[in-house]
Amino acid sequence: MEHRDYIGAKLGMWLFLFTEILLFGGMFLVYAEYRDLHAAEFHDAGKEMSVVIGALNTVILLTSSLTMALSISEIKRGMKIRSLLFQAATVLLGAVFLVNKYFEWSDHIRKGLYPNSPELLALSHGKVLFFGLYYVMTGIHALHVIIGISVIAFMLVLTLRNRISASDYVKLENTGLFWHIVDIIWIYLFPLFYLIL
Amino acid sequence: MERTFYDKRGIASWLFTTDHKRIGLLYLMTSLAFFAVGVSLGLTMRLELIRSGMHIISAQTYNAVFTLHGVVMIFLFIIPGIPSSLGNFIMPLQIGAQDVAFPKINMLSWWLFIIGGACAVASLFTGGGPPDTGWTFYVPYSIRTGTNISLAVFGVFLIGLSSTLTGMNFLTTIHRLRAAGLTWGRMTLFTWSIYATSWIQLLATPVLAITLLLIIVERFFGVGFFDPAKGGDPILFEHMFWIYSHPAVYIMILPAMGVVTDIIPVFARKNIFGYAFIAASSLAIAFVGYLVWGHHMFTSGMSDTARVIFSLLTFIVAVPSGVKVFNWIASLYKGSIRLDAPLLYTLGFIFLFSIGGLTGLVQGALATSLHVHGTYFIVAHFHYVMFGGAAMGFFAGLHYWFPKMTGRRYEEHLAKFAWVFLFIGFNMLYFSMFVLGWEGMPRRYYDYLPRFNGPNLVATIGSWILAAGLIIMFYNFIHSLFRGEKAGSNPWEAASLEWQTPSPPPTENFETAPVVTRGPYTFND
Amino acid sequence: MDESTSHTVGTKTFVATWIALLCFTGLTIVAARMQLGQWSMIANIAIASAKASLVLWFFMHLKYERRLFKFLLFVPILTISVIIGLTFFDLWYR
Numbered sequence: 001m002e003h004r005d006y007i008g009a010k011l012g013m014w015l016f017l018f019t020e021i022l023l024f025g026g027m028f029l030v031y032a033e034y035r036d037l038h039a040a041e042f043h044d045a046g047k048e049m050s051v052v053i054g055a056l057n058t059v060i061l062l063t064s065s066l067t068m069a070l071s072i073s074e075i076k077r078g079m080k081i082r083s084l085l086f087q088a089a090t091v092l093l094g095a096v097f098l099v100n101k102y103f104e105w106s107d108h109i110r111k112g113l114y115p116n117s118p119e120l121l122a123l124s125h126g127k128v129l130f131f132g133l134y135y136v137m138t139g140i141h142a143l144h145v146i147i148g149i150s151v152i153a154f155m156l157v158l159t160l161r162n163r164i165s166a167s168d169y170v171k172l173e174n175t176g177l178f179w180h181i182v183d184i185i186w187i188y189l190f191p192l193f194y195l196i197l
Numbered sequence: 198m199e200r201t202f203y204d205k206r207g208i209a210s211w212l213f214t215t216d217h218k219r220i221g222l223l224y225l226m227t228s229l230a231f232f233a234v235g236v237s238l239g240l241t242m243r244l245e246l247i248r249s250g251m252h253i254i255s256a257q258t259y260n261a262v263f264t265l266h267g268v269v270m271i272f273l274f275i276i277p278g279i280p281s282s283l284g285n286f287i288m289p290l291q292i293g294a295q296d297v298a299f300p301k302i303n304m305l306s307w308w309l310f311i312i313g314g315a316c317a318v319a320s321l322f323t324g325g326g327p328p329d330t331g332w333t334f335y336v337p338y339s340i341r342t343g344t345n346i347s348l349a350v351f352g353v354f355l356i357g358l359s360s361t362l363t364g365m366n367f368l369t370t371i372h373r374l375r376a377a378g379l380t381w382g383r384m385t386l387f388t389w390s391i392y393a394t395s396w397i398q399l400l401a402t403p404v405l406a407i408t409l410l411l412i413i414v415e416r417f418f419g420v421g422f423f424d425p426a427k428g429g430d431p432i433l434f435e436h437m438f439w440i441y442s443h444p445a446v447y448i449m450i451l452p453a454m455g456v457v458t459d460i461i462p463v464f465a466r467k468n469i470f471g472y473a474f475i476a477a478s479s480l481a482i483a484f485v486g487y488l489v490w491g492h493h494m495f496t497s498g499m500s501d502t503a504r505v506i507f508s509l510l511t512f513i514v515a516v517p518s519g520v521k522v523f524n525w526i527a528s529l530y531k532g533s534i535r536l537d538a539p540l541l542y543t544l545g546f547i548f549l550f551s552i553g554g555l556t557g558l559v560q561g562a563l564a565t566s567l568h569v570h571g572t573y574f575i576v577a578h579f580h581y582v583m584f585g586g587a588a589m590g591f592f593a594g595l596h597y598w599f600p601k602m603t604g605r606r607y608e609e610h611l612a613k614f615a616w617v618f619l620f621i622g623f624n625m626l627y628f629s630m631f632v633l634g635w636e637g638m639p640r641r642y643y644d645y646l647p648r649f650n651g652p653n654l655v656a657t658i659g660s661w662i663l664a665a666g667l668i669i670m671f672y673n674f675i676h677s678l679f680r681g682e683k684a685g686s687n688p689w690e691a692a693s694l695e696w697q698t699p700s701p702p703p704t705e706n707f708e709t710a711p712v713v714t715r716g717p718y719t720f721n722d
Numbered sequence: 723m724d725e726s727t728s729h730t731v732g733t734k735t736f737v738a739t740w741i742a743l744l745c746f747t748g749l750t751i752v753a754a755r756m757q758l759g760q761w762s763m764i765a766n767i768a769i770a771s772a773k774a775s776l777v778l779w780f781f782m783h784l785k786y787e788r789r790l791f792k793f794l795l796f797v798p799i800l801t802i803s804v805i806i807g808l809t810f811f812d813l814w815y816r
Contacts, residue, residue, distance in 0.1 A: 188770050487805065
């Protein structure tokens with residue numbers, strides 16, 4: 001049976017986002033314990049991180065949140081082409097974020113700074129844990145970026161086919177909500193990994 | 198020819214249904230099938246432990262058996278149990294809705310449950326063999342053991358996702374789809390309990406998800422979060438695990454409490470005593486339940502400060518449960534009692550749950566906890582609350598709502614006969630364990646000292662009597678499904694909405710959208 | 723109440739939010755370089771929370787949503803805070 005409940009659809013999405021807060025919250029708990037135990041070593045390990053790439057990625061995601069929000073405003077006004085362009089921009093920015101991440105990780109892996117590597121295990125416990133947290137947390141985050149990009153791309157197709165329009169756009173709005181949470185997670189990851197200076 | 202939701206035929210119409218009633222029944226059938234597996238594993242353990250020094254299985258096999266018994270019973274029976282089966286079927290009817298808020302996601306939840314269960318079962322026969330860590334997957338052993346932990350844990354992850362989505366679905370349903378006039382204060386207390394449970398499912402399960410993911414990551418990549426050799430903290434694993442698994446026990450018990458709260462007014466023919474307090478206590482249990490997980494870790498090496506704080510919080514969480522017990526008794530007082538099976542099973546629930554709850558306080562007090570931790574006292578406690586409590590409440594609900602779901606009546610004398618076996622067998626089996634634990638018998642051991650022989654024998658015999666009771670009870674349900682006397686829409690003369698529509702209901706639940714003008718427990722006789 | 727359409731946020735508001743976010747990002751980098759020691763992490767978390775609040779309030783439309791949504795958001799925030807807090811009673815006093 002067909003029942004349209006706009007508020008209900010948004011409520012469901014917000015509730016789902018709460019689960020993401022708790023999921024990443026668990027990882028933040030792990031981070032909090034080990035940073036507390038190994039403050040100085042985290043500080044040292046933090047020097048391996050490039051503030052430039054981190055800041056760049058932060059700006060990229062913040063901008064992608066802007067384009068995402070604008071894509072929804074535009075579809076609400078019935079401006080289909082503009083909405084499509086903003087959606088595409090969001091996808092592109094998300095992809096650039098991932099490319100940066102790829103280069104960042106490659107660089108660290110080349111230096112032997114990856115879980116269970118002999119080089120890493122030779123370092124202090126604090127550093128081993130820092131890099132473990134770095135890969136796991138940015139890794140799970142990157143997974144969410146990939147999912148987000150894929151869903152937005154799918155929304156793009158739906159918008160093209162007029163299944164998302166000025167009279168029914170909750171799917172796009174909910175996609176936006178997910179994308180913004182992904183941005184918020186990164187807003188916290190950035191200082192926690194790149195700004196322990 | 199009556200129009201019911203059973204009309205549409207064919208296996209595909211069941212497997213890919215979006216009807217909450219069919220999904221509820223799918224969950225019911227599959228979780229009961231898993232229950233049967235769990236019972237068999239339990240009976241195997243009791244057979245192994247019938248006598249000191251006697252062995253029918255190896256130690257390794259025994260470890261796998263108790264691990265699987267826990268995983269199946271907890272993740273595949275009790276946690277989904279009432280919410281996904283009775284909650285799915287009955288809650289939308291009780292709020293006068295046509296279905297849940299997201300019917301397709303409801304179907305997805307069931308499929309995740311099935312696939313997760315399949316992964317857990319597959320772990321028995323693949324890789325290094327069945328997990329042997331206990332259902333708690335403690336590190337470092339869960340990282341080092343060669344058994345098929347990753348697949349089992351991934352299965353649990355999927356089951357957890359199923360549970361989370363159900364929680365999200367039910368919360369949205371209750372907020373958005375209540376019928377006209379059905380204010381929060383006119384909802385049944387079963388629906389209130391499903392509401393509180395859904396909050397726990399939503400917020401606690403993700404913590405389990407990340408914990409399980411970290412086990413898999415550790416096993417594959419050796420990151421070191423829980424490995425002291427790399428600076429990791431094994432106690433952190435216990436924290437993360439119990440941060441979910443303690444609230445999980447409230448997922449197990451709150452719906453059962455909701456079931457009995459719905460049953461008592463109907464079979465005492467008077468309004469529930471303390472409606473607001475019972476509703477509020479469900480929310481209080483859900484919230485305070487997040488604050489007590491450390492009581493599973495008193496001997497782990499946690500700080501004294503933490504131990505004292507968790508002990509205090511544990512005593513506090515007992516209060517709202519006590520409030521409920523008093524309200525149930527007060528509801529029965531001076532009622533016009535009809536001792537049909539739903540009420541009989543409810544009384545069993547109140548008695549057994551109270552014993553379980555009170556022994557929880559013994560464990561919550563630090564001094565006595567040190568004495569009983571890791572012994573059969575703990576095993577007895579949680580079986581009293583989870584089996585004597587949650588499962589007995591589930592059985593009460595099955596009897597109560599059997600006519601609504603099937604359109605037939607179960608056989609009353611057989612139900613009571615089964616109850617006698619269940620009650621006697623249960624207490625023989627588990628009360629002996631209180632004695633054993635107090636005397637010092639450790640849990641998860643495949644053998645024991647000869648001085649523990651007596652109560653172990655009593656327990657094993659009790660397990661057979663209990664199993665007989667289960668067989669009689671389920672025989673009653675299955676036989677009545679085909680041969681039971683036809684039931685009308687309201688055989689119990691209850692006042693809540695699910696009884697104001699035919700048994701079984703039509704697919705859309707109600708011919709016309711209901712308008713509610715009174716509370717769910719107002720009787721005119 | 724028919725709420726099948728909702729308030730449309732103007733482009734100006736979104737761009738202003740974005741600029742504020744960029745400023746806060748700059749601020750947090752500057753704060754990190756200031757060698758505040760103990761306070762460094764607190765300052766960074768505070769700024770991150772300010773940024774998150776802007777994203778929630780404007781980009782995620784929370785300012786214009788009904789009270790229920792605003793209230794419900796506190797539930798997971800409170801839950802995770804309490805969980806981390808209680809765990810530290812162990813970690814700090816071992």
